[in-house]
Amino acid sequence: MPQLTKSAELFEKAKKFIPGGVNSPVRAFKSVGGTPIYMAKGSGAYLTDVDGNTYLDYVGSWGPFILGSMHPRITAALEYTLKNIGTSFGTPIEMEIEIAELLCKIVPSLEMVRMVNSGTEATMSAVRLARGYTGRDKIIKFEGCYHGHGDSFLIKAGSGALTLGAPDSPGVTKGTAQDTLNATYNDIESVKLLVNENKGNIAAIIIEPVAGNTGVIPAKPGFLADLRTLCDQEGIVLIFDEVMCGFRVALGGAQSLYGVTPDLTTMGKIIGGGLPVGAFGGKRKLMERIAPLGDVYQAGTLSGNPLALTAGLETLKILMEENPYPELERKAQIIEAGFSDNLKKLGLNYVQNRVGSMSCLFFTETPVVSYASAITADTKKHGKYFHSLLDQGIYTAPSQFEAMFISSVHTDADLEKTIKANYNALVESQK
Numbered sequence: 001m002p003q004l005t006k007s008a009e010l011f012e013k014a015k016k017f018i019p020g021g022v023n024s025p026v027r028a029f030k031s032v033g034g035t036p037i038y039m040a041k042g043s044g045a046y047l048t049d050v051d052g053n054t055y056l057d058y059v060g061s062w063g064p065f066i067l068g069s070m071h072p073r074i075t076a077a078l079e080y081t082l083k084n085i086g087t088s089f090g091t092p093i094e095m096e097i098e099i100a101e102l103l104c105k106i107v108p109s110l111e112m113v114r115m116v117n118s119g120t121e122a123t124m125s126a127v128r129l130a131r132g133y134t135g136r137d138k139i140i141k142f143e144g145c146y147h148g149h150g151d152s153f154l155i156k157a158g159s160g161a162l163t164l165g166a167p168d169s170p171g172v173t174k175g176t177a178q179d180t181l182n183a184t185y186n187d188i189e190s191v192k193l194l195v196n197e198n199k200g201n202i203a204a205i206i207i208e209p210v211a212g213n214t215g216v217i218p219a220k221p222g223f224l225a226d227l228r229t230l231c232d233q234e235g236i237v238l239i240f241d242e243v244m245c246g247f248r249v250a251l252g253g254a255q256s257l258y259g260v261t262p263d264l265t266t267m268g269k270i271i272g273g274g275l276p277v278g279a280f281g282g283k284r285k286l287m288e289r290i291a292p293l294g295d296v297y298q299a300g301t302l303s304g305n306p307l308a309l310t311a312g313l314e315t316l317k318i319l320m321e322e323n324p325y326p327e328l329e330r331k332a333q334i335i336e337a338g339f340s341d342n343l344k345k346l347g348l349n350y351v352q353n354r355v356g357s358m359s360c361l362f363f364t365e366t367p368v369v370s371y372a373s374a375i376t377a378d379t380k381k382h383g384k385y386f387h388s389l390l391d392q393g394i395y396t397a398p399s400q401f402e403a404m405f406i407s408s409v410h411t412d413a414d415l416e417k418t419i420k421a422n423y424n425a426l427v428e429s430q431k
């Protein structure tokens with residue numbers, strides 16, 4: 001059982017100056033109980049907290065650390081940029097061309113990209129562009145999907161909003177809310193219904209092609225292709241939000257894995273290598289509408305800054321050179337099989353969903369294919385499971401509705417330790 005005195009003290013102090021003590025709600029341990037742990041250092045697959053406890057990390061800064069924390073090549077590249085280039089210019093720099101070109105090479109549908117500072121900015125900008133391009137107002141998203149905290153997306157949102165039981169947020173105007181329609185994930189008929197009811201008024205359909213903010217929910221075979229066909233028939237812009245699954249489930253993202261090409265793609269997390277980065281891009285005829293070339297305004301003081309681009313570029317180069325994906329798949333299979341054995345031994349029939357190195361163990365026996373099935377999970381049992389893992393030095397997301405991320409630096413010994421801890425935690429969850 002780790003001793004967490006200093007973390008508890010820091011959290012008490014933080015609450016005086018920071019709302020809820022945290023700079024992002026998902027960090028607050030609200031749904032699992034207890035108080036957040038203050039980390040002091042990250043190294044590879046390990047985190048050390050301010051009380052000196054170490055943890056095996058399966059959160060990876062909520063997705064970016066596919067290569068682990070403080071990868072030596074990324075750290076060295078950052079040091080070089082800091083010493084020899086600078087932190088920001090507010091002018092064009094050569095590195096921006098390098099990352100844009102590389103992204104277009106890696107992701108099948110990208111013809112042009114714009115860099116931003118977060119996934120939220122990427123999705124907000126992509127939707128504005130789709131609206132500007134089509135001259136239509138409404139968008140369709142999917143219940144439980146999370147696309148950052150832009151107003152248009154905080155309607156039946158996933159991730160922290162779902163975890164806190166407040167998937168809709170006050171402060172979003174009625175006008176905005178009524179322009180966001182929610183369909184059911186993996187149910188093409190629910191999308192067709194909304195499209196028909198709002199004929200000629202839908203600018204975009206935005207989807208996480210592997211949903212990762214309601215736990216993990218893979219798109220069913222054919223579902224994404226059906227969305228593509230529908231969008232083509234109706235002149236709707238199809239946006240894949242690959243902020244989480246991009247460069248994670250495959251180098252070219254979910255779109256390369258499933259062979260479905262969106263009009264626009266939003267990116268973040270991994271392409272920032274642990275620094276604040278987002279990007280959106282896609283078809284040239286759409287992207288040419290972005291200012292200053294076109295009339296749809298989008299901007300950013302720090303967009304494309306050298307430090308963030310350095311971390312992103314180095315991450316992408318390593319992913320291309322080392323192709324860690326088969327190895328990530330092997331490791332993820334070990335975890336999945338180990339957890340399955342444990343469940344069997346304990347007579348539990350909980351569901352596991354996984355695409356590559358993104359997975360989720362749901363505390364429900366109902367197959368999880370959508371928001372409605374995800375919320376059948378027993379979050380109390382998950383809370384006990386989470387705390388037992390933590391006590392055993394395993395750090396997973398403090399919510400049932402988040403993904404577990406495996407990185408290239410998790411060793412087979414780490415996985416074995418995790419499988420043992422999973423058994424104990426499953427036992428604890430039933431008490």
Ligand SMILES: Cc1ncc(COP(=O)(O)O)c(C=O)c1O
Binds near residue numbers: 119121212213
């Ligand atoms: C699919 C998806 N889209 C968008 C976002 C928003 O990204 P950010 O937190 O960088 O604003 C996230 C995660 O936060 C995400 O998982």
Ligand SMILES: NCC(=O)CCC(=O)O
Binds near residue numbers: 025062063159160212
């Ligand atoms: N799945 C949750 C996220 O990726 C978001 C993290 C955050 O909002 O801090």
